[in-house]
Amino acid sequence: MEDRAAIPVTLPRDNPTQSYWQLDIDEVADLRSTETLPSEVDTVIIGSGITGAAVAFNLLNNGSRDIVMIEARQACSGATGRNGGHTKAASYLSFLHHQHEHGSEMAAKIARLELANIRAVHEFAKEHGIDCESNPCNTVDVVYDADQWQTAHKAIKALQDAMPGDDASVYNFHSPEEMREKFHCGKGVCGGISYEAGSINAYKFTIGVLKLCLEKGLNLQTNTPVTDVRGSSEGVYHIETPRGVIKARRVVMATNGYTAHLLKRFQGVIVPLRGHVTAQRPGLNMPKTGLPGTYSFFYEKGYDYMIPRPKGCKFEGDIIIGGRLTSAVSDGLNEYGTTDDSTEDEDTMHDLHNTLPQYFGDNWGKDHPDGRIRNQWTGIMGYGPDGLPFVGEMPGKKNLWVSASFQGHGMVLCWMSARALVEMMEGRDGDELRRWFPDVYRVTEPRFDLTFKGRMHTRGDPSTLEK
Structure with a gap:
């Protein structure tokens, strides 16, 4: 496993297999809101799946503007547009492990968040009239x-x-x-x-969220791979693409399994x-x-x-x-x-x-x-070494934010993790957030030292559950 985890993570590949959900491609799939990339913006979100869409919606709904979302391929062409559409937590499978590692209170908080995430996704679809086969x-x-x-x-x-x-x-x-x-x-x-539990057409749901964001002023740039993210002494990030460079005050990595391509500290950590x-x-x-x-x-x-x-x-x-x-x-x-x-x-x-x-x-x-x-x-x-997402600000990198590593469990983790990330980004990182969002999901220095050993507590294996 060590050798597999060490393989350098690449950009999303060209010509992926065609997902069942994308047999009917939406009209915004190849959208570029502006013909050229803006030279300087407030916020860049990299990735247009459910995490990127949820982060964008929460920021825009809270009054933020001047946001660009960059996607390497078509809109929602990664894991969100390719998964089975299962909004299913199965929290009991990981409960004994979480209880052993983090205590009963944290294990319960994780289970509550997963159920809250399922309900929130279906409620959002209903509230906003998104035609996504929410069930x-x-x-x-x-x-x-x-x-x-x-x-x-x-x-x-x-x-x-x-x-x-x-x-x-x-x-x-x-x-x-x-x-x-x-x-x-x-x-x-x-x-x-x-x-x-539930099921949903995750592609249609996320496209629906992106359209709400576009109405609020989101600048979506598809088919634009990000090749590098560089910081500067002035606290500005340079987001490099084949179409030019964007300067931004803050960056959100909504890149899940591809995160280590741009943030090398995640090589071997998010696999x-x-x-x-x-x-x-x-x-x-x-x-x-x-x-x-x-x-x-x-x-x-x-x-x-x-x-x-x-x-x-x-x-x-x-x-x-x-x-x-x-x-x-x-x-x-x-x-x-x-x-x-x-x-x-x-x-x-x-x-x-x-x-x-x-x-x-x-x-x-x-x-x-x-x-x-x-x-x-x-x-x-994208899988991590402790079976948990990475959500928060990169250590030592002010305004470089991450929400990734969803363990094949994104439809019951991404939505609420994005909501928590926006709370952190906007300075509301206090007791109220900690009341419902698990601290063990946060990006912390010690988690980078953990060893990746493969999938954890995802198949009900007693030997895994009881460790």
Whole structure:
């Protein structure tokens, strides 16, 4: 893993695989608000995914102006526009680890923030009328491994003991019989766990937020890779691009897995990881009324996540399923350190193609006459050494701000992390912010000395959860 983490992080690649969500490209995808780059502005935001859009919206909504957002490729073409659209926390999976490392109070604060993030995203979409297939719903974790089933009980009890009566501690267990009858699962299931979650078209949601920002005066510059960010003795940053240099008082890095390309201190600290996703047509025996929510499937070596497309949307009933990291050579080791989302791992995609008939058994039936696979693609996530985001000001770099490293968990971390970052940027970094935002997410000097060892507490592995 050390060798993979040491691979120099590059800019986003040209000609990425086409995401299912971007089969219909939005009109702002290639927008340049001005023909040329402004020479000097107050704020530059690098990255146009959900983090960059949320930071821009909060700044503009609070009265800031003179903001330029720079994107290397099309708008929202990175992880946000390529993920499965799962607004799902699964906070119990990390609770024992967080409790051991940071104490019960901090572990509870993290769980509350994740649920608050889910609700805030769906509420924002509703409030602002963003057409993004927002679908608050329940989810179920389908567990096939006996050790993980036992550990899940232990973790949820610990979470509920620490958060009695709290919304973020509401989990329901289901027997194998219930999993077959209610959730249409096949054989071999130990049980299931259901709780509050949701799904959303993250591309449409973020494009919607960007359009709100454009109405408030955001200058969006797409297809403009940033090649360097240099500070000066005058406290001004020089943002270098092939189209020219912009001077700015402050800079926000909303670059997730690509952060180390511009901020070398994050090399080996925020490590890119390539994920694989497919969109599949449902089998002919699958319920015509649709599945009861979203799913994740936990097995001995890993997990997959699954989102049925909600009623009323294009390709209604399609099933988005991603994961299978351990299907690749050496349990997916070579997927770490790569920023190449223009290609895919054949073994991983092959296994993803065949997951759904395995999970649903006889309930799947024959494949759709048009074929099982509608689309397949890859995307780049960002993982850190302690399983937590990096949010805040760079040590020793005044007005150089970061919100990145979302551990493949961005749809339940990015929105509230962006809100917290803006509070810090505008000088409201006091007790009120600390009341709801975990201090362990902040950018601090000691975190740069941690060793990256791969994904943490993301698959319910008892050995990971109990460390």
